[in-house]
Amino acid sequence: MSPDMIIDWLQATLRWGAPLILVAMGEVFAERSGIINVGIEGIMLTGALAGIAVSFFTGNVFLASIGTMLLGALLGLGVAYLTVSRRTNQVVTGLMVNLAALGGTNLLFALLSESRHERVATFPLLFPASFSEIPVIGPILFRQPVSTWFALILPFFAAYFLYRTDWGLNVRAVGDNPKAAATAGLPVIKLKYEAVILSGIFAALGGAALTLSEVGYFASGGMTAGRGFVVLAAVVVGGWDPVRVALACLVFGAADAAQLRMQAMGSTIPYQFLQMLPYVITLIALAGLVGRTRAPKTWGAPYDPADI
Amino acid sequence: MKNEKQPRFLSLPGIGDLALSGVRPLIGISLGLLAGAVLIAISGVNPFTAYVAMLQGALGSPQAIANVLVRASPLLLGGVGVALGIKAGLWNVGIEGYMYAGAIGATWVGIAALPVSPLVHITLAILAAGVVAVIWGVAPAYLRAYRGVNEVISTIMMNYVAIFLVSYLVHEPQPMAEPGSFFPMSLQLAPTARLPILLRGSSLHPGFIIGLAACILFYLILRFTPFGFRTRMLGVNPVGSRYAGVNVKRQILFVLLIGALAGGVAGAVEVMGLKGRLYMDFVAGVGYESVAVALLAAGNPLGVIASALFFAALKAGGATMSIQTGVGGPMTIIIEALCVIFVIGVGYSERKRLTRADKAVKGDEEVKHNVA
Numbered sequence: 001m002s003p004d005m006i007i008d009w010l011q012a013t014l015r016w017g018a019p020l021i022l023v024a025m026g027e028v029f030a031e032r033s034g035i036i037n038v039g040i041e042g043i044m045l046t047g048a049l050a051g052i053a054v055s056f057f058t059g060n061v062f063l064a065s066i067g068t069m070l071l072g073a074l075l076g077l078g079v080a081y082l083t084v085s086r087r088t089n090q091v092v093t094g095l096m097v098n099l100a101a102l103g104g105t106n107l108l109f110a111l112l113s114e115s116r117h118e119r120v121a122t123f124p125l126l127f128p129a130s131f132s133e134i135p136v137i138g139p140i141l142f143r144q145p146v147s148t149w150f151a152l153i154l155p156f157f158a159a160y161f162l163y164r165t166d167w168g169l170n171v172r173a174v175g176d177n178p179k180a181a182a183t184a185g186l187p188v189i190k191l192k193y194e195a196v197i198l199s200g201i202f203a204a205l206g207g208a209a210l211t212l213s214e215v216g217y218f219a220s221g222g223m224t225a226g227r228g229f230v231v232l233a234a235v236v237v238g239g240w241d242p243v244r245v246a247l248a249c250l251v252f253g254a255a256d257a258a259q260l261r262m263q264a265m266g267s268t269i270p271y272q273f274l275q276m277l278p279y280v281i282t283l284i285a286l287a288g289l290v291g292r293t294r295a296p297k298t299w300g301a302p303y304d305p306a307d308i
Numbered sequence: 309m310k311n312e313k314q315p316r317f318l319s320l321p322g323i324g325d326l327a328l329s330g331v332r333p334l335i336g337i338s339l340g341l342l343a344g345a346v347l348i349a350i351s352g353v354n355p356f357t358a359y360v361a362m363l364q365g366a367l368g369s370p371q372a373i374a375n376v377l378v379r380a381s382p383l384l385l386g387g388v389g390v391a392l393g394i395k396a397g398l399w400n401v402g403i404e405g406y407m408y409a410g411a412i413g414a415t416w417v418g419i420a421a422l423p424v425s426p427l428v429h430i431t432l433a434i435l436a437a438g439v440v441a442v443i444w445g446v447a448p449a450y451l452r453a454y455r456g457v458n459e460v461i462s463t464i465m466m467n468y469v470a471i472f473l474v475s476y477l478v479h480e481p482q483p484m485a486e487p488g489s490f491f492p493m494s495l496q497l498a499p500t501a502r503l504p505i506l507l508r509g510s511s512l513h514p515g516f517i518i519g520l521a522a523c524i525l526f527y528l529i530l531r532f533t534p535f536g537f538r539t540r541m542l543g544v545n546p547v548g549s550r551y552a553g554v555n556v557k558r559q560i561l562f563v564l565l566i567g568a569l570a571g572g573v574a575g576a577v578e579v580m581g582l583k584g585r586l587y588m589d590f591v592a593g594v595g596y597e598s599v600a601v602a603l604l605a606a607g608n609p610l611g612v613i614a615s616a617l618f619f620a621a622l623k624a625g626g627a628t629m630s631i632q633t634g635v636g637g638p639m640t641i642i643i644e645a646l647c648v649i650f651v652i653g654v655g656y657s658e659r660k661r662l663t664r665a666d667k668a669v670k671g672d673e674e675v676k677h678n679v680a
Contacts, residue, residue: 038460088652091399091460092603096645096652099596103641110636111351229464236458272476279465286461287451 009254009261010140016260017253018144018151019044019210021246023231025158026076026202028242031235032162033195034175034298035083038094040203041228042101043075047207049105052218053112055120061212068208069201076200080193087302102222109220122216123147123209147209151246158242171195175296178303188303203228226279233282237289240296248285255281333604333611336651337618343650344643353633365628366621372628374510378582380620382407382574382591384519386598387605387612388526389570394607395530396563397543402448402463404595406441406571407578408470412477413440414576415484415494415586418501429500434576441572442565444470449564453557459564467595475588484586494586503581513581520613522570527609539563543607571595593641597623600648619644 023040030037037043047068055064079097082088123145125132132143162168173181174191182188210227211218230252238245259274267274345355366376386403393400413436422429448466451457477484478492486493503513530536538559541549550556578594579586601619605611626640 082649082653086653092652093649095401095596095599096603096648099600100642100645100649102593102596103638103645106638107351107636107642110638226464226468229461232458233461233465236461270476270479272472272479275472276469279468283447283451283462283465286457287455 005261005265007139009257011143012257012260013250013254014140014144014148014152015213015253016256017250018148018213019206020227020231020234020249020253021151021155021206022147022209023203023206023228024234024238024245024249025154025242026199027231027235028158028238028240028245029162029171029195030199031299032175032240032296033171033192034178034296034301034303035080035192035196036090036094036232036300037076037079037083037196037199037203038091038232039075039079039097039101039228040094040199040231041224041226042094042098043072043079043200043203044207044210044228045098045101045105045222045224046075047072047204048211048223049109049207049218050204051208051212052120052216053108055122055212056112059120061123064212065205065208068204072201072204073197074200075204076197077193079200080196084189084192084196084303087304089302090300098228105218105222106220109218120212120216122212145213147213151209155242155246162242167191167194172296175298178298182305189305192303206231230278230282233286236295237285239294251285252278252282332654333606333651336654337604337647339650339654340643340647343646344639347642348635348639351635351639353635358629358633358635361632362622362625362629364625365632366625368628370507371510372624374507374512375624376617376620377516378511378513378620379623380616381513381515381519381581382578382594383598383601383616383619384516384612385522385570385574385577386595387601387616388519388523388609389567389574390599390602391605391607391609391612392526392530392539392563392570393567394602395543396539396560397546398452398560398563398567399460400463400564400567401460401596401599402445402466402568403571403574403598404591404593405463405467405470406444406568407575407591407595408467408474409444409568410437410441410572410575411579411586411590412474413437413572414501414579415497416440418497418580419484419495419585421498422500424500426500426502426504429498430503430580433497433501433580434573437572437576438569439572441568441575444572445565445568449561449568452564453560471589474586474590478586478588486585492588496585497580501580502584503577511582513577515577515581518573518577519616522573523609523613523616526570530609535562571598574598597641597644600644603648604651 023044027037027040050068050071051064054067055061058064075097079093082093083090125143126146126149132139162172170181170186170191171194173184173186174188178188207224210224231249234248234252235245238248255278259277262269262274263271341359345359348355348358365372367373386407389403389406390400414433417433417436418429422432424432444466448457448459448462451462452459475492476482478494479485480487480492484494486495503515506512506514530539538549538554541552541554542556542559542563546556574594575591578590583590597619601612601615604615604618622640622644626637626643629635630637630639
């Protein structure tokens with residue numbers, strides 16, 4: 001492997017890891033509040049299409065991000081209503097959101113057929129192109145779109161909000177012991193809603209980052225390809241800590257980047273085995289690290305205010 | 309059991325259960341179809357025209373009914389595999405992967421020209437499908453049972469791996485692949501490995517009979533055998549069942565592997581009954597729809613029969629609706645998902661009531677077993 005290839009791989013690692021990080025940062029808060037939003041795969045997929053559609057019609061990436069986040073908030077609200085207020089099973093709810101999103105995006109994409117495979121306005125580079133002339137770190141860091149930079153900085157803000165603000169403390173309290181939190185006067189239901197809506201917003205934004213950071217088009221048939229579930233794994237592997245979860249996302253991004261590089265290089269390994277790589281690594285990481293991290297105490301359990 | 313919103317008679321034992329288990333799905337399905345009608349209307353088609361077309365496509369002729377039964381075959385088998393897991397409190401959502409794995413096994417044996425009778429060849433191919441699918445299920449099942457790895461994530465990861473494995477196997481120069489074909493596919497199955505056609509002029513094969521038999525068999529196992537009792541006990545109260553002497557880990561392993569077996573047979577039936585060879589993406593989401601089937605049935609194997617037939621009718625009718633009215637084909641998937649969402653949203657799910665019943669033992673352990 002030449003240094004150039006390693007630089008190229010690291011650059012792609014950040015680019016493919018960034019959407020995962022965005023999705024994961026919302027999910028961390030939802031899970032810390034006790035709600036596993038399994039629907040992030042579907043919301044991400046919806047965001048991927050919404051980002052492309054708004055960008056196609058307005059030509060404005062900023063509007064596309066805002067529109068996508070609003071849609072994500074709406075879907076997050078739906079998931080929150082079902083899992084928090086109706087106390088439905090979180091796995092069932094999420095899986096059905098994913099199924100509906102798969103059908104919905106296929107249907108809508110067929111209607112928006114004129115934008116099919118047509119490249120739309122994508123996220124611009126954050127730094128002037130001349131920065132990428134800097135050896136080594138230039139191409140790795142500065143040939144990255146705004147979305148990647150946002151994803152790289154976000155985990156530190158997320159950690160700040162989770163550990164250093166009242167709101168973060170309250171969300172953690174609600175996930176660990178909702179009854180005590182309610183007794184202490186915290187609005188448990190409201191906090192859970194906020195955390196789940198946040199996960200919807202960032203899941204959708206992550207989807208938009210996937211389509212608007214590089215490829216610039218949407219592909220029918222579930223183009224997120226299980227990345228939402230990879231994020232669910234990353235949250236567990238990273239122990240519900242924003243920075244460590246982001247690192248886990250980067251590892252999975254690296255696997256994605258590696259398989260794409262190896263395919264492009266014409267590796268002798270059949271490309272299907274390369275495509276399996278991110279999923280296999282996720283499985284191995286989950287198997288190796290699960291149980292060493294502490295889940296929020298009411299992780300995945302419904303909360304009934306009437307239960308004393 | 310206090311719940312102010314429910315009329316009093318619903319809390320009576322027996323009557324309440326029956327009313328709730330029957331009424332809630334019907335209300336939920338009605339709301340799901342209504343929401344589907346709204347979506348169809350938004351897309352610019354008269355929902356009545358669309359649903360009439362759907363009904364005709366599902367039930368309008370013997371061929372249509374045969375088509376529903378063909379589509380129901382993998383849903384019955386996949387659905388009952390998921391349902392068994394639900395009864396044990398496990399989310400065996402790897403049916404898609406087991407179907408691919410099973411199809412590999414069935415194709416492997418099916419393409420061989422064996423000098424045996426069709427009955428023997430078909431049996432061997434289905435056995436091979438079961439073996440490959442169970443082997444496919446070992447990793448997530450073991451990890452869930454003995455290492456506590458979340459089975460939702462692991463089985464879905466395995467689904468993607470299975471899809472790529474099939475893609476590899478049907479591409480040249482793999483021995484299973486059809487040489488010189490434009491679209492990657494396997495060799496054709498030997499005539500002796502094809503399931504017979506039951507109705508002339510249709511593609512009705514005995515797959516749905518295998519599916520129905522599996523549903524009834526799983527119902528009897530759950531209801532009348534010690535294994536079934538342990539499975540249900542695990543679902544109701546994992547901590548309690550451990551105290552009662554159940555080998556919880558082994559039980560989890562077996563429940564997940566049996567689900568894999570059912571999924572594998574579903575894949576075999578699809579290849580041997582309908583497709584005649586193995587393609588890339590030949591399942592196209594049926595595994596995920598089986599999850600919806602099992603959820604609509606609340607994990608009850610007999611309920612799976614009803615919900616699989618309902619979903620198959622939606623799919624078969626949806627194809628007709630799509631052709632006649634121009635409503636997009638994926639609309640049926642949305643309606644399926646909406647039906648399940650409304651059914652679980654209408655009332656507390658079965659599981660929720662069970663959770664309430666044993667909240668006395670609610671602790672770290674229980675929460676972990678519920679979700680991890």
